[in-house]
Amino acid sequence: MKTETAQTANRVSAGVTFAARLAFENICHSxxxxxxxxxxxxxxxxxGEVLCLLGPSGSGKTTLLRIAAGIEAQTSGRVLLNEREIAGPNVFLPPEKRSIGLVFQDFALFPHLTILDNVRFGLTALSxxxxxxxAMIALSRVGLAHYAGSYPHVLSGGEQQRVALARALAPRPAVLLMDEPFSGLDSRLKDNVRAETLAILRESRATAIVVTHDAEEAMRMADRIALLKGGKLVQTGSAEELYLRPANLFVAGFFSELNVFEGRVRDQFVDTPVGKVAAPGIQDGLAASVAVRLTGFDVxxxxxxxxxxxxSRRFLGVVELLELAVPGAEVPVRARIRCGALSAKARDIWLSLRKSDVLLFETQRENA
Structure with a gap:
């Protein structure tokens, strides 16, 4: 069997007819x-944008995807495709009328149909x-035309994912929806298949909405990320914006492992067990949460x-993970450092904060 990389060379480019703007307006669902x-x-x-819906289990991201696809109806609000209402108080287009493709989490391939027949299954309007x-154009686009006469059981997980992608792209949809498309893949294949999928999305030029609970996956794929929590949209922006300027502690913690220290602002500073942190713009006397990424320490x-x-000290290859006892800290402080930064016998060490990895949030706003 050819490797995933070798099969990539067989892929051909082909674009969809057009890409569309998909808008959710004041969507509620119960x-x-x-x-x-x-x-x-x-x-x-x-x-033409790749938008990732990111959030923990139960945040509502898959429900929002199902509403876009027409599988689920919202309680209130509207869904618009190129300014045309496709779901709202008085309109509900069925899924097959929406020009929206869907790739399921489990790929949902028919085991009794050939790869070609799986891909052309939804092309009922054509001869x-x-x-x-x-269907052959779609299979060529994902580099699997040579498997047209085979059956799904002979394919690897990554190849099955690409067949599911080809089936969704075959009708040339204006919007492509993908629900946790890489969750079933071996971790060794995931990076390659994800990169290949992103390349196919770029070439097909379809607007894509991808659901994931993995922040790194969202950062690798998305032009923009929409982070949800408890059914509410918490923050939207580029990966850089959400990582460097998180709206609150929840956002910061979703993109980085954190040490969190609670304190009060005094003379525009917060004292923590790992050092004094500047608190510009927060009134003296107010409670504040200081979040330090694990990479935020020089040792x-x-x-x-x-x-x-x-x-404790764990070797992770390029880095080491340390658990540290720090005077005044109620729980061990965690740090991720470059291997070789400390000698093998080191026990008592010194820490210095790296300001770029320190985030500050007003606790009253965080709890609002």
Missing amino acids: FETGAETLRDVSLTAEP AEEARSE NETAGEVQARIL
Whole structure:
């Protein structure tokens, strides 16, 4: 069997007819039990954009995707495709009328159909010959035309994912929806298949909305990321914006492992066990949360700002993960350092804060 990389060379480029703007306006959704899954979500995927819906389990991201596809109906609000309402108070287009493709989490390939027949399954509006031609174009686009007569069981997980992508692209949709498309893949293949999928999306020029719970995956794929929590949209922006300028502690913690210290602002500073942190713009006396990424420490065996004792040390290849006892800290402080930064016998060390990896949030706003 050819490798994933070798098969990439067989892929050909082919674009869709057009890309569309998909907009969610004030979307709310509740189940019959009354439980709210989405609360007043407004969000737009621009033409040709890869937008990632990111959030923990139960945040509402898959429900929003199902509403876009027409599988689920919102309780209130509207969905618009190129300014045309496709779901709202008085309109509900069925899925097959929306020009929206969907790639399921489990790929949903038919085991009794050949790869070609799987891909042309939804091309019912075309003649048999036209459907075959479009299906072969879609398979060529994902580098799997040579498997047209085979059956799904002979393919690897990554190849099955690409067949599912080809099937969704075959009708040349204006918008492509992908629900956790890489969650079932071996971690060794995931990076390659993800990069290949992104290349195919760019070439097809379809607007794409990808659901994931993996922040790194969203950062690798997305032009923009929409982070949800408890059915509400928390922050939208580029990967850089959400990482460097998180709206609150939840956003910061979703993109980085953190050490969090609570304190009060005094003379525009917050004292923490790992050092004093500037608090510009926060009124004296207010409670604040100081978040320090695990990469936010410089370590030294002879000098620094704060003393610490190594409790545990894990070798992770390029980096080491330390657990540290720091005076005044109620729980061990964690640090991720470059291998070789400390000698093998180091036990008592010094820490210095790296300001670029320190984030400050007003606790009252965080809890609002």
